[in-house]
Amino acid sequence: MTPRFAPGVRLQEDKARDRWIVMAPERMFIPDEIALEVLRLVDGARDEAGIVTALAEKFAAPVEVIAADVRVMLDDLRDKGALRHD
Amino acid sequence: MIDAPLALLAELTHRCPLRCPYCSNPTELTRASGELSTAEWARVFQEAAALGCLQIHLSGGEPTARRDIVEIVAAARTAGLYTNLITAGVLLDAALMARLVEAGLDHVQLSVQDADEAGAERIGGMKGAQARKRAAAALVKQAGLPLTLNAVVHRQNLHNLPRLIEIALEWGAGRLEVAHVQYYGWALANRDALLPNRAQLDDATHIVEAARAAHRGRLVIDYVVPDYHAARPKACMGGWGRRFLAVSPAGNVLPCHAAESITGMVFANVRDTSLAEAWMGSDAFNMFRGTEWMPKPCQGCEHAERDWGGCRCQAFALTGNAANTDPACALSPHHAMLAEAVAEAGATEFRYREFS
Numbered sequence: 001m002t003p004r005f006a007p008g009v010r011l012q013e014d015k016a017r018d019r020w021i022v023m024a025p026e027r028m029f030i031p032d033e034i035a036l037e038v039l040r041l042v043d044g045a046r047d048e049a050g051i052v053t054a055l056a057e058k059f060a061a062p063v064e065v066i067a068a069d070v071r072v073m074l075d076d077l078r079d080k081g082a083l084r085h086d
Numbered sequence: 087m088i089d090a091p092l093a094l095l096a097e098l099t100h101r102c103p104l105r106c107p108y109c110s111n112p113t114e115l116t117r118a119s120g121e122l123s124t125a126e127w128a129r130v131f132q133e134a135a136a137l138g139c140l141q142i143h144l145s146g147g148e149p150t151a152r153r154d155i156v157e158i159v160a161a162a163r164t165a166g167l168y169t170n171l172i173t174a175g176v177l178l179d180a181a182l183m184a185r186l187v188e189a190g191l192d193h194v195q196l197s198v199q200d201a202d203e204a205g206a207e208r209i210g211g212m213k214g215a216q217a218r219k220r221a222a223a224a225l226v227k228q229a230g231l232p233l234t235l236n237a238v239v240h241r242q243n244l245h246n247l248p249r250l251i252e253i254a255l256e257w258g259a260g261r262l263e264v265a266h267v268q269y270y271g272w273a274l275a276n277r278d279a280l281l282p283n284r285a286q287l288d289d290a291t292h293i294v295e296a297a298r299a300a301h302r303g304r305l306v307i308d309y310v311v312p313d314y315h316a317a318r319p320k321a322c323m324g325g326w327g328r329r330f331l332a333v334s335p336a337g338n339v340l341p342c343h344a345a346e347s348i349t350g351m352v353f354a355n356v357r358d359t360s361l362a363e364a365w366m367g368s369d370a371f372n373m374f375r376g377t378e379w380m381p382k383p384c385q386g387c388e389h390a391e392r393d394w395g396g397c398r399c400q401a402f403a404l405t406g407n408a409a410n411t412d413p414a415c416a417l418s419p420h421h422a423m424l425a426e427a428v429a430e431a432g433a434t435e436f437r438y439r440e441f442s
Contacts, residue, residue, distance in 0.1 A: 008193045008232030016090050016138030023168040025193040025232045
């Protein structure tokens with residue numbers, strides 16, 4: 001599965017408040033640190049396994065642990081309407 | 087400590103092919119010769135982003151009436167702003183849509199004046215508008231952009247609310263705004279023809295609630311209630327000078343898009359003042375920011391930081407003093423005016439929006 005941002009949704013830097021924010025039509029929400037790490041890897045090309053591999057390398061953590069976290073995070077973001085899975 | 091604004095409403099022009107009798111533009115409209123240039127808008131967008139704005143609403147009048155609308159969208163995206171086009175849709179064609187997408191447009195909000203063609207054309211004052219709007223919605227969807235439909239509702243189209251909801255679904259909108267008319271400017275001049283009665287309002291509220299449940303997950307419905315039937319005022323703009331600022335076609339920096347209706351209020355202009363200075367330091371913003379300015383019954387009221395005294399423009403329009411409590415509040419000494427206006431309403435003819 002390859003997650004991608006839903007139409008009209010994107011990650012945007014909020015420089016004035018020193019944070020990143022998910023912008024969506026007429027609403028916005030603030031991702032926590034883990035969600036932000038995942039969202040930065042969502043480019044419409046990288047599939048879920050690719051995201052897990054990248055994060056496991058970055059944080060030198062076991063793939064199984066990261067995979068479980070990423071799955072929860074992607075499901076949550078999809079429920080919020082921010083992501084779609086193809 | 088003054089918090090930074092989250093959103094900027096850029097009223098690019100007052101020109102519009104439609105003549106809606108409830109238009110939120112001031113009754114004294116700015117002509118094309120007085121409008122800010124492309125470069126001036128680009129600078130305003132950079133200043134807005136630096137100040138803390140995340141989102142920009144490109145509105146008007148009709149924003150696509152500007153020949154440089156594509157450059158303006160591109161400038162907003164270059165500034166890093168989430169870019170929303172608020173349009174009547176009647177000037178949109180496939181070529182323009184493609185260029186707007188290329189420029190980075192994020193979202194489109196399309197207005198619709200009524201569900202049936204004759205009603206829509208009469209209310210908007212433009213022949214053939216509805217067919218063009220339907221085509222515009224299709225273009226937005228084909229371009230893969232999210233679509234919000236904005237339906238302003240009132241005495242003369244509320245009977246078509248169920249059909250308006252169907253149109254939102256048919257046209258592929260993910261969001262529908264059902265917005266009762268707010269009465270200042272042109273709408274106040276047409277109040278007798280627009281103000282719904284209590285039964286109409288209650289029907290509308292039930293219809294919206296049922297539709298929300300029926301279309302959950304497919305269509306989000308936002309509902310703006312008319313405060314003439316309310317006991318509590320709306321927290322206009324989420325509080326004066328708290329979240330939001332607007333820039334008029336001529337560059338005036340406004341705490342609310344209707345603020346120019348308040349006679350005697352002086353505004354900073356982006357041609358000689360930075361947006362940050364206007365937000366932090368101008369009298370127009372500081373006059374009604376926070377709670378210190380509030381008269382009784384707002385002063386010390388438990389709702390003071392919830393509704394922020396209501397709408398300044400409505401207080402001015404109805405009582406002649408923008409510093410009064412909004413008459414929409416049941417605690418206002420002027421509250422009875424609203425029930426009187428409701429009792430008097432029932433005219434059918436409109437006074438259309440026009441340049442004087």
